[in-house]
Amino acid sequence: MRSPKLHSTGALTPAELARQERRYAQGHRYDDVIIGTGVSALTLGALLANAGRRVCLIEAHDTAGGYAHTFSMGAYSFCAQVHYVWGCGPGDTVDLFLRRLGLQDTLTFELMDPAGYDRVTLPGGARVRIPYGFDRLADNIESSAPGSRPGVERFLALVRRIHSEQRLLPSDLPLGAVGALAHGWRFRTLLRYRNRTLAEAFDEFGLSREARAILSANAGDFGEPPATLSLMAYAGLMGGYNRGAYYPTRHFGHYVDTLIRFITAHDGCHAYFETEVSGIEVEGRRVVAVRAGTKVFRAERYICNADPQWAARELISWRQVPRRWRKSLSYPYSPSGIVVYLGLRGIDLREYGFGRHNTWHLSDWSMDRAWRRQEHGDFSDPWAFVSTASLQTPHRGTTPPGGQIMEIATNADFGRLRGLKDADRRAYRREKHRVGNAIIDLVERHYVPGLRKHIAVKVVGSPTTNEDYVRAPRGNAYGSSRTRANVNLGRLRPETPWENLWWCNASSGFPGFFGTTATGVRLYTRLTGDRSVLGPVPSDRAMIDHASAEGAGSSHRDERVPTP
Numbered sequence: 126m127r128s129p130k131l132h133s134t135g136a137l138t139p140a141e142l143a144r145q146e147r148r149y150a151q152g153h154r155y156d157d158v159i160i161g162t163g164v165s166a167l168t169l170g171a172l173l174a175n176a177g178r179r180v181c182l183i184e185a186h187d188t189a190g191g192y193a194h195t196f197s198m199g200a201y202s203f204c205a206q207v208h209y210v211w212g213c214g215p216g217d218t219v220d221l222f223l224r225r226l227g228l229q230d231t232l233t234f235e236l237m238d239p240a241g242y243d244r245v246t247l248p249g250g251a252r253v254r255i256p257y258g259f260d261r262l263a264d265n266i267e268s269s270a271p272g273s274r275p276g277v278e279r280f281l282a283l284v285r286r287i288h289s290e291q292r293l294l295p296s297d298l299p300l301g302a303v304g305a306l307a308h309g310w311r312f313r314t315l316l317r318y319r320n321r322t323l324a325e326a327f328d329e330f331g332l333s334r335e336a337r338a339i340l341s342a343n344a345g346d347f348g349e350p351p352a353t354l355s356l357m358a359y360a361g362l363m364g365g366y367n368r369g370a371y372y373p374t375r376h377f378g379h380y381v382d383t384l385i386r387f388i389t390a391h392d393g394c395h396a397y398f399e400t401e402v403s404g405i406e407v408e409g410r411r412v413v414a415v416r417a418g419t420k421v422f423r424a425e426r427y428i429c430n431a432d433p434q435w436a437a438r439e440l441i442s443w444r445q446v447p448r449r450w451r452k453s454l455s456y457p458y459s460p461s462g463i464v465v466y467l468g469l470r471g472i473d474l475r476e477y478g479f480g481r482h483n484t485w486h487l488s489d490w491s492m493d494r495a496w497r498r499q500e501h502g503d504f505s506d507p508w509a510f511v512s513t514a515s516l517q518t519p520h521r522g523t524t525p526p527g528g529q530i531m532e533i534a535t536n537a538d539f540g541r542l543r544g545l546k547d548a549d550r551r552a553y554r555r556e557k558h559r560v561g562n563a564i565i566d567l568v569e570r571h572y573v574p575g576l577r578k579h580i581a582v583k584v585v586g587s588p589t590t591n592e593d594y595v596r597a598p599r600g601n602a603y604g605s606s607r608t609r610a611n612v613n614l615g616r617l618r619p620e621t622p623w624e625n626l627w628w629c630n631a632s633s634g635f636p637g638f639f640g641t642t643a644t645g646v647r648l649y650t651r652l653t654g655d656r657s658v659l660g661p662v663p664s665d666r667a668m669i670d671h672a673s674a675e676g677a678g679s680s681h682r683d684e685r686v687p688t689p
Contacts, residue, residue: 136187137399145397149420153395155181158415158422160402160440161430161596163191164638165629167384168645169428170394171226176653179393181424182385183417185401189385191430191595192602193638195378198582200525201468203532204377205586205595206602208512209237209483211365212639214671216663219642225658226387232380234371235518236675238481241265242370245342246486246571253339254482257367257672259285270335280330280340285665286314287357288364292662315357320609323359324351324493334490341492342485345510345534346637348459348602350496355612365639368668369675372481372517379522402431405440405626412626426625426652433617433628435598446622453617456632457608458601460500461588462536465561468582469529474513477573479531484511486567500538502556504563510534511568528581533564539588539599546589553589561585604631619648627652 137145156178159166166182167189174180188194192206212218213234223229241254253269256262259281267274290312318326327337341351346362349355373380388394397417404416405427415422429436434454437446446454474480488506489495495508515523515530524530537560545553561583569576588600605611611632619627619634627648631637634644650656 142399145400148395149397153179153181153393155179155393155422155424157181157426157428158183158424159428159430159629160405160415160436161191161630162186162189162385162396163430163630163641164193164381165631165634165641165645165648166191166428166430167381167388168222168642169629169649170388170645171384172222172645172649172658173653174388174391174394175226176655177391180388180391181394181422182388182396183400183402183415183422184396184398185596186594187399188381189396189398190377190381192591192597193377193381194595195376195381195523198466198584199468201466201528201530201582202376202378202523203466203468203530203584204514206464206591207377207638208510208514208532209242209366209370209372209517210234210638211368211370212642213371214369214663214668216660217368217668218639218646221658221660222642222646228383228387232383233374235374235481236672237370237372237483237517239673239675241482242366243343243483243485245339246484247335247338248487248490250571255339255343255366257369258669259367262367266336266339269339270333273333273336276330276332277336277340280326280332280336283314283318283326283330284360284363287318287360288367289665290315291357291361291364318356319613321356322352322609323354323356326356326359327351338487338490338492342487342508343510344492344496345462345485345508345536347607348461348636349607350493352493353606353608355607355609357609357612358607361635361640362637364665368663368665369672372514374518375520376514376518376523402440405429405436407441407445407623407626410622410624412623426627428627428629428648429621430630431596432598432601432604432630433621433632435596450622453615456605456611456617458599459603459606459636460536461539461591461597461600461602462534463557463560463564463588464532464534464586465564466582466584466586467531467533467565467576467580468524469531469576469579470525470527470581472529472573472576472579474516474529474531474573479511479513479572480516483513484572485509486511486571488567496536499536502538502541504535504560507535507560507564507567509564509567511572531568531576533568535560535564537588539592542587543589543592543599557585557587560587603636607636619651 158181159170162182162184170180194205195202223232243255245253253265263277266277344350347354400417402417406414412427437454486509512532591597591600617633629648
């Protein structure tokens with residue numbers, strides 16, 4: 126049994142709950158019932174509603190979006206877990222999806238700094254930018270670590286080949302699926318390297334300590350350190366951001382709210398919040414109903430956006446899962462971490478070197494060593510990710526006048542924190558805030574002296590927070606772990622043992638904002654046969670050139686946020 130939420134910033138009012146009850150009492154029939162409202166569910170739901178299907182969304186939380194949901198504290202609003210995305214350039218997956226819905230002018234994105242969408246601070250203080258274009262990245266690494274170029278160029282050429290082959294995979298098959306074998310000559314690199322970890326690839330090309338640190342600094346984006354991270358997952362993410370890193374012009378809350386409004390504006394389409402599914406009823410090879418307390422929802426087809434392993438065990442029951450399906454549903458979960466959400470006043474973070482980029486701070490040359498140390502509770506010298514969402518767009522919808530947002534994150538072990546929370550909530554809160562203070566100390570020491578004087582709002586989230594609010598088992602960041610076992614042949618796919626139930630989430634598709642959007646799009650094409658939402662894949666070169674040109678022509682780059 127999960128702990129109840131201690132508070133919620135968007136709980137339904139009595140009037141809203143009463144409206145839901147009246148709607149349910151009308152006895153609506155649906156074509157598709159979707160459990161959960163994460164990004165893949167919203168993507169699929171919007172496409173199905175647009176195609177004329179009657180869609181019902183059922184959400185345990187009081188707001189939609191999963192990890193992309195937004196919560197407010199005082200006058201500040203924070204996206205729970207998403208900080209930057211890719212796939213939003215012209216002709217890419219997110220762009221094509223929004224154009225299909227006619228929302229391309231409503232849901233727009235800002236390109237992050239072409240000179241360095243990510244910036245890495247190495248032990249000792251050297252700072253390296255991660256730009257668009259692997260050739261420019263090799264230049265930056267060579268400048269920081271002379272002599273690194275030959276190995277780095279060969280490594281990045283491999284990443285480029287893997288990513289190119291990933292983009293050519295059939296749209297209805299996950300990475301590494303059996304379909305690739307039928308055209309092995311087109312996917313030679315994928316097939317050869319599908320069982321490699323990132324660390325093994327570093328070893329193959331003899332990368333220097335400095336090059337390894339720079340290239341693995343954003344391990345938090347993957348939820349795995351180099352020793353366990355699948356090279357396939359690394360290539361997918363690095364190749365995606367290399368084509369353009371973006372942030373929503375009006376923030377993630379607007380993106381999620383717009384999709385919910387789009388879906389429910391269609392006849393026969395509804396969303397139920399604070400409605401936690403308690404069971405999926407199956408008879409033979411079909412699902413016949415979804416129960417949520419006293420409510421029963423029936424449809425022609427059911428889509429589960431909730432974690433598949435958890436749903437199979439808790440909503441259906443493991444004994445009803447055929448044995449041949451159990452292996453793919455027995456995956457380990459990806460790790461998670463601590464996030465400190467800060468609402469700031471009386472400060473302009475641009476004066477301290479922050480802007481339209483993220484910062485990855487390394488205190489140890491080995492991300493593997495730092496990761497393991499923190500899993501054991503040692504945060505004496507942590508690594509950290511620092512994001513400044515309020516500087517990514519000219520739209521100021523998440524802060525009061527003169528305010529700014531900083532979010533700081535690092536990895537932490539779920540088991541330790543859940544054990545404390547279950548045994549002694551006060552001890553859990555002390556530990557959570559101890560870790561939070563350790564990473565605030567890091568930012569004060571290396572980036573913003575006196576940061577604490579400007580904190581108006583401070584919220585600390587942990588892996589157990591993720592489990593309680595987003596129903597992410599073990600607080601996982603990306604569903605199944607991004608290890609080679611889960612990014613390979615035999616990994617979970619959308620099909621289930623029941624002919625009218627489908628998985629639609631990070632574990633059955635791809636994680637992250639782009640990944641879950643692509644998962645929703647791919648399942649839509651699978652269910653309907655409608656491939657018109659897909660388009661020819663723009664080349665990496667075309668997307669990099671576009672990002673460079675768009676970045677050079679942007680008009681809000683030198684704005685300063687007024688301080689009180």
